[in-house]
Amino acid sequence: MITARDMTPAELAALLHFHAEAGVEWLVEDDPVNRIAEFAEQRAARNVRAPAAAALAASEGAQPSTARTRPSAPPPPKTASPSALPAIPDEHAITEARFAAESARSLSELGTAVAAFAGCNLKTSARSTIFASGEPANRIMVIGPMPSADDDREGVAFSGRAGLLLDRMLAAIGLARETVLISTVIPWRPPGDRAPSVPEAAICRPFIERQIELAEPKAVLLFGNFTARFFFGETGTIHALRGEWRDIACGNHAVPAIATLHPQELLTAPASKALAWRDLKAFADRLAEG
Template sequence: MPASPEEVIALLRWYAEMGVDVPVDETPADRFAESAAAAASAPARMPSPAPASQPAAAPPRVAAPAPSLLTAAPDAVVLAAREQAGAAQSLEELRDILDRFEGCALKATATRLVFSDGVPDARVMFVGEAPGRDEDLQGKPFVGRSGQLLDSMLAAIGLDRTKVYIANIVPWRPPGNRDPTPQETTICRPFIERQIELVNPKILVCLGARSAQTLLGVTDGILKLRGRWIDHEIGGAPRRAVATLHPAYLLRQPLQKRLAWRDFRAIRAAIGEG
């Protein structure tokens, strides 16, 4: 006897309550494969528009990375160094600019900036090449063994750090105390030239060959350069400069101290002439 319509409806309701939502065929069907095929062929669903009263939120803004001079062409880095150095109106401003400068890779490996020591209105300015380990730790130029020798040499002619100004061409220590590369020296040169211009010393003393070659445009070795007075324009004004042996060289070659003594006596005489 066939079921009545009421019985069929009741059975269907029971199936629905039990979770049966498709009829069963006589042959088995792989519903997982059918679902995967349907998902692959279905068009991509577009996001529903936001209600008129609630406008769609804008996508989050991602800040663009700050431009780095380390990825710029060398000429562009030197130009940026020149512009930034020229903008400094005081030694304090120049130090702050150097502290923010990102064009020299040495800054990333150094502990701190080694800017200067001494007095800013000194009549004599000494310029070395680059700081070493002790200078990197203390943030002052010439404070290691070579600095102690420099102090003794200054004392021998009646000077000390309260009467002179001391700096380096490169203000960050190269890793392992290696020599700065020509590119590193070229990048830092505008800053030391501006530093010389702001100090405006009567006498500029280049400690070592690399300092003299960078600042004075000479090519001779230090034994030929030392003791020779040179009038050279630095920072837009003529400067009276002399090169002498670097204290670190004198520690390795103590017999050459006699030559440095002659140079320092000449420096003392030149100060007295002014």
């Protein structure tokens, strides 16, 4: 077996990168530890000590004691670790998220509120909080699902290979990353890139809806299965939900949105690029109509 001391710094860095991509969150010891045998030994030791301690206590109790008993000192207060703190119930977290989102009067204030929010458990395992970036003045918005491992490392939505493909897709219809507002439905990467749970999505909903409400886009481009289902309220695949304009409600007004395949899906299934191109053309045509 190859050990860490047998590897070069470059090989170690590549191995750590591989583990991060695979969603590994914790490191363990190099050598396995038999916790069951360890527990059995500790229990056997306690069983041996218990009779001896009982006999000693009985002998001391039979003799009159002339010494005054010193009161034992109170135990020090326990300090709860962050992981031991009680979780906020989902319904309360949703209420707090809604209040924080509605209190923000600008995207800047909303970004600060999202970064300070601690009611979603996804934040505890994520490195970065992903929030809208780009130019809101052009009133063009692009929304993805949840941050990827690349996004979490870089702190920006649509990073890595998927981000490069997104840049080329936008360039094909005369747009650039810097000229649109890009965000994700979920601000924090779920562990192992799993799908967010229903309560997690409900907690994050007020923040993304408030982003759209404050940005006031004239059209929104949605990427991926999760994003389309989240806003359209349906359970179909992206192939069933893409290419059709629908209104999504944000605040007191509705915004036209169209869904298409996520760049990561196009990397794994290049044959679907023709479908994505049709959706991009429809999006560009809608923008041209004003």
